[in-house]
Structure formats: C-alpha cells, structure tokens
Amino acid sequence: MDMKKSIFIVLVCGASFILPTMACTNSADAKNTVEQTSVQNVKPEDSFAKIQFDKLRADMGKFPSKDPIHKAEFQFTNTGTAPLVIHQALASCGCTVPTYPKTPIKPGEKGVIEVTYNGTGKFPGHFQKTITIRTNATNEVVRLTIEGEMTE
Numbered sequence: 001m002d003m004k005k006s007i008f009i010v011l012v013c014g015a016s017f018i019l020p021t022m023a024c025t026n027s028a029d030a031k032n033t034v035e036q037t038s039v040q041n042v043k044p045e046d047s048f049a050k051i052q053f054d055k056l057r058a059d060m061g062k063f064p065s066k067d068p069i070h071k072a073e074f075q076f077t078n079t080g081t082a083p084l085v086i087h088q089a090l091a092s093c094g095c096t097v098p099t100y101p102k103t104p105i106k107p108g109e110k111g112v113i114e115v116t117y118n119g120t121g122k123f124p125g126h127f128q129k130t131i132t133i134r135t136n137a138t139n140e141v142v143r144l145t146i147e148g149e150m151t152e
Contacts, residue, residue, distance in 0.1 A: 049107075049137040050080035053144070060117060060148030068119035072146050073112050078105045080137060088134040089113060095122060096129040096146065119150045 058072035078084035083104035091098055100113045115131055128147040134140060 047082040048080045049078055049082045049084035049105075049135065051084055051086075051133070051135055051137045051139060051142060052077050052079045053142065056143070057145045057147070058115070060146060062149045062151055065119065065122075065124050065150050065152055068122070068150060070117050070119075070148065072115045072117070074115065074144050075110060075112050076105075077110050078107050078137075081107050083107070084111075085136045086111075086113075086133060087136065088132075090132045090134075091115070092130045092132075095119065096131065098131045098133075098144075100133070113144070115144070115146055117146055117148070122150065124150045124152045 054075045054077075056074075058074065060070045060072060063070055083106055085104050086100045086102075089098035089100045095118050097116045097118070098113055099116075101111045105111045113131070113133065117127070117129065119127070126147070126149045128145060131144040131146070133142045133144065135142070
C-alpha cells in the first residue's frame, strides 16, 4: 500500500505542476492572438520623416601629412512630411568627427552633416571611414563614407 500511496502522491504533485503551466501557456497564446489582432488593425502614420542625401560618399583627394586635417560636407533634405530628428552620428574611427544639427529639420528643409578627418599621427596612405547616421526617418540608418589619401 505504501508504494501505491507514494505513486499516487507523485502523480498528484506532478499534475499540480503541469496543469497550471498548461493553463498559463494557453492564456499566453490567447494574449498573443489578441495582440496580433490589435496590431493588424493599426493604420500606418500619415506623417513621417525621410532623409535624402545629395551624396553618400565624399572623396577628400590627396593631401600631405603636414596638412592632415580635412573636412567634407554631406547635404541632406527632409523629404518626408514630419520633422526629422538626427539621434546620433557615429564614426568608425576616433580620427573622424561628425557634427550634425541638433534641432529638428522641418519637412522640405535642408541640413548639413560636416565630417572632419584628422590624420595627425596616422600612417600615410589610403583611408576610408564610415559615419553611421541614426534618425527618426523611415530610413532610420544611413551610412556615409569619406575616403582619401594622405601622402608623406
């Protein structure tokens, strides 16, 4: 009898752990179904920002190492219907520093991102650096490139 009671207790305990887990799974599935239905009923925004650059690459050409600091400009336009906000501009290297407008750019307005390359202490030769721009635009991430050649 003790063996039968032990097995019965193990089964009851096991069922008490399994059944609530199944109930949670079912309610989570129901919640996901409700969330999916809600998302499908949401209409897309009528207003959005969109950033469009005149160019995505700037060639700084050849320059001597005794004159190592050079700048490039990337002009852009907000071609969307809502204000454009640039959240971040990150360069691939510490020798490259981007500056960008901190205020929102209204629809139809233009702006400039200026990139300064400082080759001081760097080896002469060809270089290529990328600047990643993060915005609230429909095209959230844009990569700009500068390149050139620093001679001895």
